[in-house]
Amino acid sequence: MTDEPLLRVSALSKFYGSRVGCENVTFDLWPGEVLAVVGESGSGKTTLLNCLSTRLLPSSGTASYRMRDGQFRELYRMGEAERRFLMRTDWGFVHQNPADGLRMTVSAGANVGERLMAVGDRHYGKIRATAVDWLSRVEIDEDRIDDEPRAFSGGMRQRLQIARNLVTGPRLVFMDEPTGGLDVSVQARLLDLLRGLVTDLGLAAIVVTHDLAVARLLSQRMMVMKDGRVVESGLTDRVLDDPRAPYTQLLVSSILQV
Numbered sequence: 001m002t003d004e005p006l007l008r009v010s011a012l013s014k015f016y017g018s019r020v021g022c023e024n025v026t027f028d029l030w031p032g033e034v035l036a037v038v039g040e041s042g043s044g045k046t047t048l049l050n051c052l053s054t055r056l057l058p059s060s061g062t063a064s065y066r067m068r069d070g071q072f073r074e075l076y077r078m079g080e081a082e083r084r085f086l087m088r089t090d091w092g093f094v095h096q097n098p099a100d101g102l103r104m105t106v107s108a109g110a111n112v113g114e115r116l117m118a119v120g121d122r123h124y125g126k127i128r129a130t131a132v133d134w135l136s137r138v139e140i141d142e143d144r145i146d147d148e149p150r151a152f153s154g155g156m157r158q159r160l161q162i163a164r165n166l167v168t169g170p171r172l173v174f175m176d177e178p179t180g181g182l183d184v185s186v187q188a189r190l191l192d193l194l195r196g197l198v199t200d201l202g203l204a205a206i207v208v209t210h211d212l213a214v215a216r217l218l219s220q221r222m223m224v225m226k227d228g229r230v231v232e233s234g235l236t237d238r239v240l241d242d243p244r245a246p247y248t249q250l251l252v253s254s255i256l257q258v
């Protein structure tokens, strides 16, 4: 661990015309830390995630990322080429719908291998061996390596998307409802797998979820959003066991009643 954050976000806001997407969001993310962003539909989670991952330009505010050389760079002032390089080498993005993060008409092995080629690997044998290794880490049998993800179940597709994102050794991974849309039993297994990988690799992650159980299992810290604003933030166990904002209390009690 270093004594400097990986990401520094200050007074970030995004407006869609007069509508608030997210407003005045400030936080630091530390290396190896998992931050969950929770809130009901329309609270601004996806807007925030898209701004942080530079898919969307905020209306105001700053976000600085500590590059591998230790220097902080302002994300919204980066050139397109540098931003793309960062996204390819140092970041991952796991979409809720695996089809958004995979190439559905190339093999599972190629989905993983092409990410290695994108960062300069050229040795075919090594790429294939790494792909096999990563497929096994996400519990996909080696004999499925030549199958296209269209032939996979939802859970397998999501595990493949995770392998594709982690194979290049990113330092920060953005996840948008990574277990959304899956059966409950498949969700539990995927969450276990994700938790293991994040811990083993010492990954930092920002996980958007409306599911407090996902936040509890994956994150050390969480932010609760409502109407685009952060209404509460803190260590996940503290926020869930002793929520202070009335909205968080409502959110937590509504889950407990289920």
Ligand SMILES: Nc1ncnc2c1ncn2[C@@H]1O[C@H](COP(=O)(O)OP(=O)(O)OP(=O)(O)O)[C@@H](O)[C@H]1O
Residues within 6 Å of the ligand: 016, 019, 020, 021, 022, 039, 040, 041, 042, 043, 044, 045, 046, 047, 048, 210
């Ligand atoms: N492209 C857009 N144009 C206009 N308004 C938008 C756009 N995207 C989001 N919004 C609005 O911004 C607000 C925050 O939406 P956002 O999708 O970020 O919330 P969310 O918490 O991620 O919701 P969900 O869980 O349903 O995805 C909402 O009022 C939404 O209607």
